[in-house]
Amino acid sequence: MTSAPTQQQRSGLAVVGGGKIGEALVSGLVRRPGVAESIVVVERSPERAAQLVERHGVRALDLAAAAAECGVLLLAVKPQDVDALLALLAPHVGPGHLVVSVAAGVPTARIEAALPAGTAVVRVMPNTPALVDEGMSVLSAGAHATAADLDEAEALLSAVGQVRRVPEAQQDAVTALSGSGPAYFFFLVEAMIDAGILLGLPRTLAADLIVQTALGAATMLRDSGEHPVQLREAVTSPGGTTIAAIRELERHGVRAALIAAIEAAHDRSVELGR
Numbered sequence: 566m567t568s569a570p571t572q573q574q575r576s577g578l579a580v581v582g583g584g585k586i587g588e589a590l591v592s593g594l595v596r597r598p599g600v601a602e603s604i605v606v607v608e609r610s611p612e613r614a615a616q617l618v619e620r621h622g623v624r625a626l627d628l629a630a631a632a633a634e635c636g637v638l639l640l641a642v643k644p645q646d647v648d649a650l651l652a653l654l655a656p657h658v659g660p661g662h663l664v665v666s667v668a669a670g671v672p673t674a675r676i677e678a679a680l681p682a683g684t685a686v687v688r689v690m691p692n693t694p695a696l697v698d699e700g701m702s703v704l705s706a707g708a709h710a711t712a713a714d715l716d717e718a719e720a721l722l723s724a725v726g727q728v729r730r731v732p733e734a735q736q737d738a739v740t741a742l743s744g745s746g747p748a749y750f751f752f753l754v755e756a757m758i759d760a761g762i763l764l765g766l767p768r769t770l771a772a773d774l775i776v777q778t779a780l781g782a783a784t785m786l787r788d789s790g791e792h793p794v795q796l797r798e799a800v801t802s803p804g805g806t807t808i809a810a811i812r813e814l815e816r817h818g819v820r821a822a823l824i825a826a827i828e829a830a831h832d833r834s835v836e837l838g839r
């Protein structure tokens with residue numbers, strides 16, 4: 566057993582699993598001045614580890630060394646790899662550690678059961694806009710996480726965007742909304758650019774028009790204080806172009822499709838947790 570940092574000494578962050586979301590979080594966190602030196606990555610693939618070291622100026626360590634050095638262990642491996650990782654990690658975790666898991670669906674109880682009794686665990690659902698400091702991270706405390714542990718996790722994630730706290734029972738819904746959410750917007754943007762191509766616009770122009778429109782619409786949603794319905798009505802002139810488009814969206818069941826899609830993501834999150 567590696568000697569773990571004490572709670573008072575807790576410092577240093579190890580990101581275990583440097584894939585898509587691991588890198589998004591690292592890339593955001595290292596932008597804070599003086600932080601890169603205190604972040605290490607633990608990555609199963611040596612090529613990927615080398616890439617992260619090169620891109621972000623962090624250090625790559627093995628799991629035991631990372632646990633000995635770092636008080637916060639952020640687990641960012643696939644849900645299917647969590648149990649194997651916890652078996653490797655358990656001998657190196659002590660009361661001084663805070664374990665933060667971003668694995669979709671995986672309940673804190675399952676993580677706690679695989680680690681020494683009393684280990685503080687916080688479940689988080691982040692999203693990839695953390696890459697540009699516009700992330701949405703949602704936290705839930707495990708059975709042994711204190712208010713100070715939650716504050717520590719919140720401080721970490723607020724460096725890369727907004728943070729909310731929810732009871733763990735809501736995490737599968739959160740995963741379906743904000744965890745997977747960026748993909749739905751990318752999908753819509755991709756389809757809208759294709760529509761521009763169909764109408765004969767050059768691809769780069771179509772992309773510029775749609776991306777700026779998405780940014781403008783998102784900023785209005787955030788800053789105007791108006792409901793999405795009011796904002797949409799303001800674009801929809803009587804007898805005009807927008808209502809012709811909205812009729813087609815409704816005729817093709819886009820609203821129902823989005824609701825069903827998000828429900829499917831929720832159900833998959835529940836399934837991944839079993």
Ligand SMILES: NC(=O)C1=CN([C@@H]2O[C@H](COP(=O)(O)OP(=O)(O)OC[C@H]3O[C@@H](n4cnc5c(N)ncnc54)[C@H](O)[C@@H]3O)[C@@H](O)[C@H]2O)C=CC1
Nearest residue numbers: 582583584585586607608609641642643644667668669691
């Ligand atoms: N991609 C996303 O937008 C989001 C992903 N998540 C969650 O984050 C986790 C990771 O997802 P992605 O980054 O998309 O997957 P990914 O497949 O891109 O990354 C996983 C990484 O973990 C590494 N890995 C696996 N086992 C390891 C071990 N024992 N030690 C060290 N490294 C190990 C793999 O080599 C890989 O680089 C998943 O549990 C997912 O549910 C959560 C929120 C958003």
Ligand SMILES: O=C(O)[C@@H]1CCC=N1
Nearest residue numbers: 669740743744745746
């Ligand atoms: O697709 C997934 O399972 C992960 C979790 C949330 C976003 N990506």
